[in-house]
Amino acid sequence: MKRLLAALLAAACALPAMARDDRPGVFDYYVMSLSWSPEYCAGRGGGDPVQCATGRQLGFVLHGLWPQFERGYPESCGRSRISNSLRDQYESLYPSPKLLFHEWNKHGTCSGLQPQDYLALSAKLRDSLKIPANFARPQQPVRVTPGQFEADFHKANPWLAKDSVLPVCGSGGRFLREARVCFGKDGKSRSCSQEAIAYSQKSCGQATFLMKNVK
Numbered sequence: 001m002k003r004l005l006a007a008l009l010a011a012a013c014a015l016p017a018m019a020r021d022d023r024p025g026v027f028d029y030y031v032m033s034l035s036w037s038p039e040y041c042a043g044r045g046g047g048d049p050v051q052c053a054t055g056r057q058l059g060f061v062l063h064g065l066w067p068q069f070e071r072g073y074p075e076s077c078g079r080s081r082i083s084n085s086l087r088d089q090y091e092s093l094y095p096s097p098k099l100l101f102h103e104w105n106k107h108g109t110c111s112g113l114q115p116q117d118y119l120a121l122s123a124k125l126r127d128s129l130k131i132p133a134n135f136a137r138p139q140q141p142v143r144v145t146p147g148q149f150e151a152d153f154h155k156a157n158p159w160l161a162k163d164s165v166l167p168v169c170g171s172g173g174r175f176l177r178e179a180r181v182c183f184g185k186d187g188k189s190r191s192c193s194q195e196a197i198a199y200s201q202k203s204c205g206q207a208t209f210l211m212k213n214v215k
Contacts, residue, residue: 024077025112027067029190032125032181035063037095038212039170039177051095057214059137061095063178064103065122067110070193077110082119090119093126125183132156135211142211146204153179163191166200173206 037045037059041052051058067074082104087097094100100119108118132152134142144152146167153165161182170177180200182192192200 021069022074022077022110024110027074027110027185028069029067029185029193030125030183030187031066031068031192031196032122032129032183033063033066034060034126034129034179034181035095036176036178036211037061038214039175041215042212043170048096050097054215057137058095059135059214060131060179062093062122062126063099064107065111065118065125066107068193068196071195074110075106080109080115081105082115086115086119090123093119093123121187125181125187129153129181130156137214138211139213141213143208144211145208146200149176149179149209159189161189161191163197164189166192166196167204167209168200169204169206169209173204174209176209176211177203 037051037056041048041058045052051061082101087100090100091097094103104115104118108115111118111121113121132155134152149167150163150165154160164182166180166182167176168178168180169175180192180196182190182196184190
């Protein structure tokens with residue numbers, strides 16, 4: 001009996017803490033990630049002539065629509081590909097054609113949707129969200145608290161659920177990197193998971209953060 005118990009305990013310890021399920025369509029909700037383009041272009045994206053050329057004045061741009069679990073997320077759930085004609089149809093959805101392919105391969109394949117339907121849903125959810133006027137294309141940097149950031153989004157979009165829009169910061173919490181907006185599998189607004197809320201609070205841990213101005 002002692003040997004059996006020891007063997008069972010050893011087997012249990014060998015298992016990962018949380019197994020990930022990468023089957024298409026198996027997830028809890030969506031996160032729509034909107035990248036703050038000025039921050040991306042000030043850093044690693046500075047050499048991107050498509051997104052970061054002077055005069056484009058891009059603010060929030062679609063990074064992706066990500067299937068999520070309440071804890072963790074699936075990724076790369078299939079091998080289906082986006083056709084060139086579909087890429088051309090949704091060319092303006094993302095700031096870069098390369099990003100369109102990357103997002104489908106890593107995240108879209110986990111949605112359980114066909115590429116056409118996934119891209120159509122991504123466009124619909126992006127277009128449903130009104131960007132607050134003070135965040136649209138600021139010509140000067142905007143300093144804001146995490147609470148005011150969320151409040152401004154809710155004021156512009158009264159239909160949003162509580163805790164459904166989260167800021168994500170970089171550089172030790174000093175600068176906004178992206179906004180994450182949570183939706184149910186039915187496309188309706190819902191609160192983000194506690195894991196997502198905790199991540200937002202940790203990344204934007206300072207009293208205020210700065211939104212760099214567009215260029």
